[in-house]
Amino acid sequence: MPTGPVISSCASHMASHEPEVKSSTSIIPCFLFVELVLMAGTVILSYHFEYTDTFPVHSQGFFCYDTTLSKPYPGPESTSRAPPRLLYPLITVLPILTILIGEISSVLIYPRWRNRERVITCGDCCFFNPLLRRVVRILGLFSFGLFSTVIFAGAVQTVTGNQTPHFLSVCRPNYTALGCVSHIQYVSSPYACTGDPELVTEARKAFPSKPAALGAYAAVYTMMYVTLVLQVKGSRLVKPSLCLALLSPSWLLGLLRVAEYRNHWRDVFAGTITGSAIAVFLVTCVLNNFGSTESKTEEDELPLQESNEAIPPVLHPALTREKAPKMHPQMSLDPPPCLVPVTPDVLIPSNCMTSQV
Template identity: 65%
Template sequence: MAVEEKPGVKSSSSIVPCFLFVELVIMAGTVLLAYYFEYTDTFPVHIQGFFCYDKTFSKPYPGPDDTSKIPPVLIYSLVTAIPTLTILVGELCAFFTKAEGTQEKTIVTADCCYFNPLLRRIIRFLGVYAFGLFTTTIFANAGQVVTGNQTPHFLSACRPNYTALGCQSTMQYITERRACTGNPLIVMSARKSFPSKDAALSVYSAVYTVMYVTLVFKTKGTRLTKPTISLTLLCLAMLVGVVRVAEYRNHWADVLAGFFTGGAIAVFLVTCVINNFQQLQPSLPPPRPQRPESVLGMPMVTLPCVESPLEKLSGPQVRGGGGCEARLCSQKRGRDTHPLSLT
């Protein structure tokens, strides 16, 4: 039994299978890949060599990431909580105020299941955000694994035995895998610097939320609300990168690469995947050309007129002159005199 189309209601039989067998599968694969990059040694880190007594990597060891002024737990909590609360509040306000561009139809499937547009928009925006969050993690971890760039405190964590390695000058390059005598876990962490994952996640979260606030929020009576929220979020993300550099955990190049990675992923998802948080507007059909005047309800076929050279030369003084306009006027007068005539 087919579902009758009602105003504000749209029937769809593909939304549930597409969500279960396509989107959830892609999301599960993304989460699984991020887990393997983060918590397993499935993808070994590239081992780069180093110069003896290199001052670029001789900064003091700042301690584990948990002792940082902005620890990873705080970063992960903020990049999860701030966008989620912002999208929930924004969608609730837009739904109850019936903001333009946010009102969608209710989806009916299987003649029984109704998908509210408010719930659909929240799941869509938060689902895309979560997908981008794991994608950013994958990109950052993949870059760290492939490059193997050392952190500024690499030599302090590595503790190489320069005497056993035969280091006579700073120009000697060490490529031995067993050159480090420090804690293997700390040394491995010190080889994962480019790009900065914390900087990438922070900027991704900030840019995604800023674009949502800018494109969805309708603030009447004030011009400073959206700029204040946007600049605050961007400053918090930039502060993460500054702290990473100040604590000798990353180089400036690592932080800038993380900023670019997170920002690019956020802009791509917002503009190309969810259409700037706006409802897709159906394209209007092209207007039909207006028909010429008709006589007795029958359309009149107009034929093109071509002026002759004699009419152009003779001008209005020559009998029969006047060109196409004169003939059209005479035809019109003829139709007025003989209403039953069709020519």
């Protein structure tokens, strides 16, 4: 009995489910001297845009008695219905928890889905588990995109210097000294405001809305993760419900910014487009849709491999030729005997063929 092919097929079947090991000497140097350096530079640059005056804001002029800039001052950001102490933890903690729960659940429910990835070793001491590498890659890129959104929005705000709807309330221009006699008169003097300089500077950072950009980035990134990675069987409404639940806070935040006269609708729209574009770019072009395409093809190939392995081995041609006569006996060339009635009481067997007219 040929046991060699069976044993080899069983060994290959078992090896296909075991994680492969790959040696790499460049993963740690690349992480320490390239990725961490870029991440640190992004964090430092975003800090300068957010909390320092390293980059001066462009002083844009305004029209006298402009009603679109004369809304009442809503107060500092801490008095908003979505203050920074609530907004920033929601933007960071909710996506991180969603990704961690999704990755751990995928490993527990579909262990073969992760075993197809390789365990990378660097030397004799460092082993990088596929789950750990995947979580670090997804969350690290999420953090990078978050700080990149802050930098992009801050840079556009600094260059444009567009005013908020309550700009004239904090600017407090002296219309008499400026000689304003009509609504079409344009004031371009950088010293036209007599209010608090800090409030005036903050009131010039309206386009695009930074909170709207951050909220849209976190929502779209997490929504794409839920759509592309999580697998829910038996229901078609779980994923859409989760996606709508993730997008709703971002939409409510944009509406709240407009309702509190902190941003114009165009500022919120531009911020939403900015954050969404950065999230889509990172997921599609950098993470390749979280590797969902490769994992699905591997899952589709596994049942085919198992079904192919279940097929019994093909017999040798010589054996098939020997067993063929036994399995399919040859039929004689002579026609089968038939019974022709000669008399009503006697049946004589003979080789004949009958036909009906």
